[in-house]
Amino acid sequence: MDSAFAQRRRRDLVVAAIFAAIAATVPLFVKDVYVQNIMVLTLMYAALSQSWNILSGYCGQISLGHALYFGLGAYTTALLFTKFGVLPWFGMIGGGLISAVIAMALGYPCFRLRGHYFVIATIVIAETALLLFQNWDWAGAALGIDIPVRGDSWLKFQFVRSKLPYFYFALALACVAWLVTWWLEDSKWGYWWRAVKDNPDAAESLGVVVFNSKMGAAAVSAFLTAIGGSFYAQFVSYIDPESVMGFQFSLLMALPAVLGGIGTLWGPVLGAVILIPLTELTRSFIGGSGRGVDLIVYGTLIVLISLARPQGLVGLFSFRRKEAAR
Amino acid sequence: MTAETIIQSLASGLLMGLLYGLIAVGLALIFGLMDVVNFAHGEFLMIAMYATFFLFAFFAIDPLLSAPLVAAALFVFGAAVYLLVVRFAVRAKANAGMVQIFSTFGLAIVMRGLAQYFFTPDYRSVTHSWLGGKTISIAGIFLPVPQLVGALVAIAAFVGLYFFINRTDFGRALEATREDAGAVALVGIDKNRVFALGWGLGAALVGLAGAIMATFFYIYPDVGASFALIAYVTVALGGFGSVFGAFAGGLVVGLVEASTALILPPSLKSIGIYAVYLLVVFIRPRGLFGSI
Amino acid sequence: MTALLETKGIWKRFGGLVANSDVSVSVERGEIVGLIGPNGAGKSTLFNLIAGVYSPSQGSIVFDGEDITALPAAERCERGIARTFQVVKSFETMTVIDNVIVGALIRTTIMRAARAKAHEVLEFCGLAARADVPASQLIPSEKRRLEVARALATEPKLLLLDEVLTGLTPIEAQTGVELVRKVRATGVTVLMVEHVMEIVMPLVDRAIVLDLGKVLVEGKPAAVVRDPKVISAYLGDRHAVGA
Numbered sequence: 047m048d049s050a051f052a053q054r055r056r057r058d059l060v061v062a063a064i065f066a067a068i069a070a071t072v073p074l075f076v077k078d079v080y081v082q083n084i085m086v087l088t089l090m091y092a093a094l095s096q097s098w099n100i101l102s103g104y105c106g107q108i109s110l111g112h113a114l115y116f117g118l119g120a121y122t123t124a125l126l127f128t129k130f131g132v133l134p135w136f137g138m139i140g141g142g143l144i145s146a147v148i149a150m151a152l153g154y155p156c157f158r159l160r161g162h163y164f165v166i167a168t169i170v171i172a173e174t175a176l177l178l179f180q181n182w183d184w185a186g187a188a189l190g191i192d193i194p195v196r197g198d199s200w201l202k203f204q205f206v207r208s209k210l211p212y213f214y215f216a217l218a219l220a221c222v223a224w225l226v227t228w229w230l231e232d233s234k235w236g237y238w239w240r241a242v243k244d245n246p247d248a249a250e251s252l253g254v255v256v257f258n259s260k261m262g263a264a265a266v267s268a269f270l271t272a273i274g275g276s277f278y279a280q281f282v283s284y285i286d287p288e289s290v291m292g293f294q295f296s297l298l299m300a301l302p303a304v305l306g307g308i309g310t311l312w313g314p315v316l317g318a319v320i321l322i323p324l325t326e327l328t329r330s331f332i333g334g335s336g337r338g339v340d341l342i343v344y345g346t347l348i349v350l351i352s353l354a355r356p357q358g359l360v361g362l363f364s365f366r367r368k369e370a371a372r
Numbered sequence: 373m374t375a376e377t378i379i380q381s382l383a384s385g386l387l388m389g390l391l392y393g394l395i396a397v398g399l400a401l402i403f404g405l406m407d408v409v410n411f412a413h414g415e416f417l418m419i420a421m422y423a424t425f426f427l428f429a430f431f432a433i434d435p436l437l438s439a440p441l442v443a444a445a446l447f448v449f450g451a452a453v454y455l456l457v458v459r460f461a462v463r464a465k466a467n468a469g470m471v472q473i474f475s476t477f478g479l480a481i482v483m484r485g486l487a488q489y490f491f492t493p494d495y496r497s498v499t500h501s502w503l504g505g506k507t508i509s510i511a512g513i514f515l516p517v518p519q520l521v522g523a524l525v526a527i528a529a530f531v532g533l534y535f536f537i538n539r540t541d542f543g544r545a546l547e548a549t550r551e552d553a554g555a556v557a558l559v560g561i562d563k564n565r566v567f568a569l570g571w572g573l574g575a576a577l578v579g580l581a582g583a584i585m586a587t588f589f590y591i592y593p594d595v596g597a598s599f600a601l602i603a604y605v606t607v608a609l610g611g612f613g614s615v616f617g618a619f620a621g622g623l624v625v626g627l628v629e630a631s632t633a634l635i636l637p638p639s640l641k642s643i644g645i646y647a648v649y650l651l652v653v654f655i656r657p658r659g660l661f662g663s664i
Numbered sequence: 665m666t667a668l669l670e671t672k673g674i675w676k677r678f679g680g681l682v683a684n685s686d687v688s689v690s691v692e693r694g695e696i697v698g699l700i701g702p703n704g705a706g707k708s709t710l711f712n713l714i715a716g717v718y719s720p721s722q723g724s725i726v727f728d729g730e731d732i733t734a735l736p737a738a739e740r741c742e743r744g745i746a747r748t749f750q751v752v753k754s755f756e757t758m759t760v761i762d763n764v765i766v767g768a769l770i771r772t773t774i775m776r777a778a779r780a781k782a783h784e785v786l787e788f789c790g791l792a793a794r795a796d797v798p799a800s801q802l803i804p805s806e807k808r809r810l811e812v813a814r815a816l817a818t819e820p821k822l823l824l825l826d827e828v829l830t831g832l833t834p835i836e837a838q839t840g841v842e843l844v845r846k847v848r849a850t851g852v853t854v855l856m857v858e859h860v861m862e863i864v865m866p867l868v869d870r871a872i873v874l875d876l877g878k879v880l881v882e883g884k885p886a887a888v889v890r891d892p893k894v895i896s897a898y899l900g901d902r903h904a905v906g907a
Binding site: 106108110155156158159160161162163165166167169170171173174177178180181188293297300304308309337338339340341342343344345346347348349350351352353356357 | 409457460461464466467469470471472473474475477478479480481482483484485486487488489492493593597601604605608612637639640642643646647649650653654657
Binding site: 051232233234237238240241243244245247248249250251252253254255256309 | 762769
């Protein structure tokens with residue numbers, strides 16, 4: 047039984063490596079910039095959703111305010127670069143650390159709140175941060191920050207001639223998020239998070255310090271999300287409060303995990319791969335009169351999944367049957 | 373800033389607060405009834421506003437007259453949402469929290485998308501309604517008539533709700549189901565019927581608010597989102613499940629919003645509400661009057 | 665030799681209600697002690713006070729020589745107190761073995777060791793065949809055993825059982841009794857709250873009877889069962905029971 051479990055773990059790793067390898071070769075065949083753009087976004091959302099999944103899926107603390115960390119990551123990188131000339135690579139780490147610290151600080155009051163109170167608190171906190179940034183002149187207020195791009199540079203993590211470096215970074219980020227989840231899944235943290243999610247009282251009786259557990263999940267989740275935000279800032283080279291801290295981001299980080307399978311290893315990836323291209327393509331195919339269609343599409347998907355298959359789509363794939371048992 | 377301006381602002385805030393209470397009470401009712409937060413509540417408001425707009429634009433029915441119609445339509449809509457969506461959501465065994473949140477959230481997104489698709493994102497407004505744009509002076513304070521009427525409607529609604537819940541059979545069934553759905557079933561009351569009617573009532577109340585608000589707010593697909601947050605904050609502040617809490621919470625929110633607008637730039641006016649909300653909820657997780 | 669667990673002058677008030685008044689009991693190492701009494705006697709309250717779910721209004725609790733009165737539940741588990749819940753609280757989205765691994769992880773962070781320990785405990789409790797089944801699919805008596813298995817995985821010195829034998833069929837109850845005896849045989853002390861007298865009395869070494877929040881009587885089961893105060897408490901006429 048032990049070896050069957052270890053086998054499954056190894057197989058997950060092998061499958062991930064294969065997928066990553068295949069994904070890495072795709073840009074060699076697909077040269078269309080528009081499609082490459084979708085791929086970059088898909089990978090980014092896979093990474094973001096995987097990070098969100100750590101706190102909200104595994105640990106069960108559903109957050110709809112994760113745009114806060116995304117935005118903090120974006121702003122930290124952008125501000126450090128434009129105001130102090132700090133390279134985005136350092137800015138990224140800085141953004142991650144700041145987000146982790148803030149996530150834990152917010153955890154103190156928030157983790158005492160029950161289910162829906164917690165969700166609403168996360169929404170309110172993110173909205174508050176949005177409003178503050180919109181009125182913070184030093185950070186560009188509502189006009190935001192323009193990151194000056196002067197040609198390709200790995201040092202400054204900016205590229206004009208091709209989207210490929212962004213693609214590979216996003217792929218790397220998605221892989222890192224996946225690996226972190228894979229590793230944590232079979233660790234004390236992973237088990238204790240799931241225990242906290244299912245029954246905090248029982249978890250406590252078994253020695254789990256529920257509060258610390260939640261804090262750990264929040265910190266890891268926020269850190270990774272912020273890195274995604276930093277990446278995004280460099281990718282689009284212009285950020286403003288609405289575009290990086292808006293509620294739509296919080297939602298878009300959650301939906302792939304919900305669709306694919308909340309609290310599962312592959313759920314966020316599967317969800318992102320389905321949802322992001324779908325929304326981008328519906329948006330452009332139906333053209334000008336298509337506004338709102340992407341919302342209709344993924345709104346409907348989410349309602350259907352929540353009602354008909356709350357464990358997500360991931361269980362439909364046979365080799366994931368054990369996951370579906372959860 | 374004179375004392376006059378302050379009183380003006382606060383009076384205005386009080387009126388808005390009553391309206392916020394009206395929007396929020398439906399949410400509180402639904403939650404108190406079945407422990408589900410309707411994350412599509414803002415969108416209920418949105419379609420009420422659009423319905424009012426279209427009745428006015430196509431049939432020249434003034435919002436004051438169409439309000440009962442809109443409320444009735446929302447009643448049907450609310451009941452339908454329960455029967456077609458929520459009823460299944462509450463049966464979830466695994467990931468129950470996620471299911472409840474995302475089923476209504478998904479609905480909200482669909483509704484917003486449909487509104488964008490059919491009505492376009494253009495801002496609409498109800499021009500030249502009976503109430504619109506008029507102000508009335510009471511004891512030297514200038515109060516906008518739509519908000520004043522809205523506040524009166526809200527008060528009437530709360531009084532009506534009070535009598536309904538405490539004096540009618542159905543109202544008592546509502547309360548009883550709230551207390552113990554299982555026991556109620558044993559007595560022969562169909563739980564689904566009670567829940568559907570509860571949702572209908574909750575939706576009708578926000579429908580009423582929407583009809584009045586259409587006279588002085590712009591109407592657009594995302595209008596529900598900002599009011600939804602205020603509604604959640606109001607209910608959480610007053611305490612989920614407490615009808616009186618929604619009323620009191622609304623007043624607090626209205627006053628806080630007005631006071632904040634006096635001190636901070638208009639773009640930051642919501643910060644006061646959010647700050648108060650976070651403060652109350654951190655200190656007293658169940659809100660001011662909540663029991664859950 | 666000091667007792668493993670001692671409660672000294674425990675009072676617990678909930679608002680105006682006095683759930684436990686001046687309760688001083690002790691549990692010796694290696695004993696199986698039954699905590700019994702009619703409904704509303706304060707057994708659950710005392711149980712939860714020992715488990716760390718509530719703090720006493722007055723009094724102290726000493727476990728293995730240490731005053732644990734201020735210690736939260738999670739830390740009490742670390743010290744060696746494990747408990748089951750009357751209304752079973754399994755981790756429904758996790759498999760049986762994963763449930764137990766959660767418990768095992770307090771003693772080791774090495775996953776392989778935790779997994780091995782979980783297997784061992786499942787074997788011990790007769791649930792090995794159900795290891796990979798989601799906990800939500802177990803039948804009630806299996807869920808009870810899972811509660812015990814999970815608690816045992818934490819390698820407790822004292823196991824608190826909350827009505828584990830209530831509501832079981834006679835055969836299931838007998839299996840349960842065997843399990844409790846097996847647990848004690850491994851050196852774990854057991855304190856069990858129970859209602860079902862016929863099952864519990866042959867099992868325990870000593871019985872503590874609570875009534876109206878106070879300790880009524882304690883001693884060997886045979887004696888306790890015949891004590892007129894106990895009979896009166898269970899069968900009626902509370903006014904006759906003095907202070």
